[in-house]
Amino acid sequence: EKSGKKCIVLFYPSPGMGHLVSMVELAKRFLPYSFDLIVVIAEPPYNTGATASYVRSVAATHPSITFRRLPPVSLPFDSSPSTNHESFTFRFIHLNNPLLHQALRDISGRNNPVSALVLDFFCYESIEYATQMGIPPYIYYTSGVTSLAAFFNFPTIHRNTTASLRDIETELDIPGVPPMPASYMPTPVLDREDEAYWGFLRMSMEIPKCRGILVNTFEGLEPRALRALLEGACIPDGPTPRIYPIGPVIAADNRGGEWECLSWLDSQPGKSVVFLCFGSLGLFSAEQLKEIAIGLEGSEQRFLWVVRSPPSPDDKTAGRLSEPPEPDLDALLPKGFLERTSERGMVVKSWAPQAAILSHDSVGGFVTHCGWNSILEAICAGVPMVAWPLYAEQKLNKVFLTKEAKLAIPVSEEENGLVTAAEVEKRLRELMESEEGKGLRERTLATRDAAMAAITVGGSSLAQLTEFAESL
Ligand code: UDP
Numbered sequence: 001e002k003s004g005k006k007c008i009v010l011f012y013p014s015p016g017m018g019h020l021v022s023m024v025e026l027a028k029r030f031l032p033y034s035f036d037l038i039v040v041i042a043e044p045p046y047n048t049g050a051t052a053s054y055v056r057s058v059a060a061t062h063p064s065i066t067f068r069r070l071p072p073v074s075l076p077f078d079s080s081p082s083t084n085h086e087s088f089t090f091r092f093i094h095l096n097n098p099l100l101h102q103a104l105r106d107i108s109g110r111n112n113p114v115s116a117l118v119l120d121f122f123c124y125e126s127i128e129y130a131t132q133m134g135i136p137p138y139i140y141y142t143s144g145v146t147s148l149a150a151f152f153n154f155p156t157i158h159r160n161t162t163a164s165l166r167d168i169e170t171e172l173d174i175p176g177v178p179p180m181p182a183s184y185m186p187t188p189v190l191d192r193e194d195e196a197y198w199g200f201l202r203m204s205m206e207i208p209k210c211r212g213i214l215v216n217t218f219e220g221l222e223p224r225a226l227r228a229l230l231e232g233a234c235i236p237d238g239p240t241p242r243i244y245p246i247g248p249v250i251a252a253d254n255r256g257g258e259w260e261c262l263s264w265l266d267s268q269p270g271k272s273v274v275f276l277c278f279g280s281l282g283l284f285s286a287e288q289l290k291e292i293a294i295g296l297e298g299s300e301q302r303f304l305w306v307v308r309s310p311p312s313p314d315d316k317t318a319g320r321l322s323e324p325p326e327p328d329l330d331a332l333l334p335k336g337f338l339e340r341t342s343e344r345g346m347v348v349k350s351w352a353p354q355a356a357i358l359s360h361d362s363v364g365g366f367v368t369h370c371g372w373n374s375i376l377e378a379i380c381a382g383v384p385m386v387a388w389p390l391y392a393e394q395k396l397n398k399v400f401l402t403k404e405a406k407l408a409i410p411v412s413e414e415e416n417g418l419v420t421a422a423e424v425e426k427r428l429r430e431l432m433e434s435e436e437g438k439g440l441r442e443r444t445l446a447t448r449d450a451a452m453a454a455i456t457v458g459g460s461s462l463a464q465l466t467e468f469a470e471s472l
Helices: 017-029 048-061 085-109 126-133 145-159 195-209 223-230 260-266 286-299 354-358 372-381 394-404 421-433 435-454 460-471
Strands: 007-012 035-041 065-069 114-120 137-141 212-215 242-245 273-277 302-307 345-349 363-368 385-387 408-410
Touching (some): 007 085, 017 035, 017 114, 017 137, 085 114, 085 195, 114 126, 126 195, 145 242, 260 354, 273 286, 273 354, 286 302, 354 363, 372 394, 372 435, 385 394, 385 421, 408 435, 421 435, 435 460
Parallel strands (some): 007 035, 035 065, 114 137, 212 242, 273 302, 273 363, 302 345, 385 408
16 A cells, blocks of 8 residues: 555456356455455357346445456457367457457546556456556466466477377376376367467466466465476476466355255265366267266266257357256156166256365266366365366366376276276276275365465465565
């Protein structure tokens, strides 16, 4: 606070509920420090309804966080040859840049100084503009430092080959990342011909120009990657920005109303239910849904399963820009499945309040697509995982979870990508009944304690956040 006036901290998330929620949760962490907190949001081309009601509820409960919406832009979506939704994200953000920069000029033209602009990592293009305006640009990286280390190494990997990563047979040995096949790099960078590949390449080269990076992780969780970053091993040809591990930043509860599945959980024994949920974008083919159902039935475990409609064949973005329709469970699941499992299982259509479910006493295991928010929510609830990565940086997260942190067991897929019913059954039994599963549970509980300690008084993440806030 300078001369009695509050300094402003601006937050700019990229589109998509996950990024918005994570950024707003981060903004809430700044409430104890006396800043004016402003979240600037682009008018999204998708998720509009959900975003609007979420923003309304935050604004109502936290009057000191203000939202500023940019005017809408129209997008030439159909002209993108890419099937990766990330290339849409990059295009969308690029089109919004002039509007964001206008908002920056408006806000900083008023009396109060802008102490920081906290950008989602997709919004890297505004680092340079903010710097020119004299506003210190920071990045909020919503995933962990293991994938951040991989992105920082990406320009080096790119220079050392002319092939697409998905065609490279050898393992990558990246500083900070457990050795893994090249095809485990984030999905949008596997194909050198894809527009998203170049977006991420530029992003990986531009992000180091920011003042510092707030990362949604904590010191005890990813020591290998954190060490590599701090030693500068991930960016060999320049300085590494200051890294602030300030997590876990998660939404404590996202139920927003009454849910039948939560009452159903109340009636189940403690730690007995496996929860299966695959992020905001995870879709399976009808064939894969049937395999999961047969595996669940064979495993004899109690379960709560979120089922979505398979991707429609004529949507080249695999349902990622529009809500898929309600699933027709009778057509999708094996005949009689719901009746036969009604005593011990429940299927929820399309969406369930995941954070509330994971922290329910009856939940003892989680089959996850390895989205970073899902991983942190499971850790904070002390729930061990089966790792079933689907898109984005999830294979990398899986390697970290299974090889490094040992908080999850992996599923193996067939050559054709299918995970069989037998594999599902085997992994569920391992998770819920085996000695290995018990070990996972104990480590997950210890990791939960470390996570909680990090964000309370005297903890490393709170100390990092305070240091960051005081540096502004
Ligand atoms: N989520 C939820 N219900 C669902 C699916 C997802 O509440 O049916 C929430 C989940 O709790 C998490 C977020 O959506 O907070 C998904 O974020 P994550 O990073 O795990 O994956 P993404 O959707 O970004 O791939």
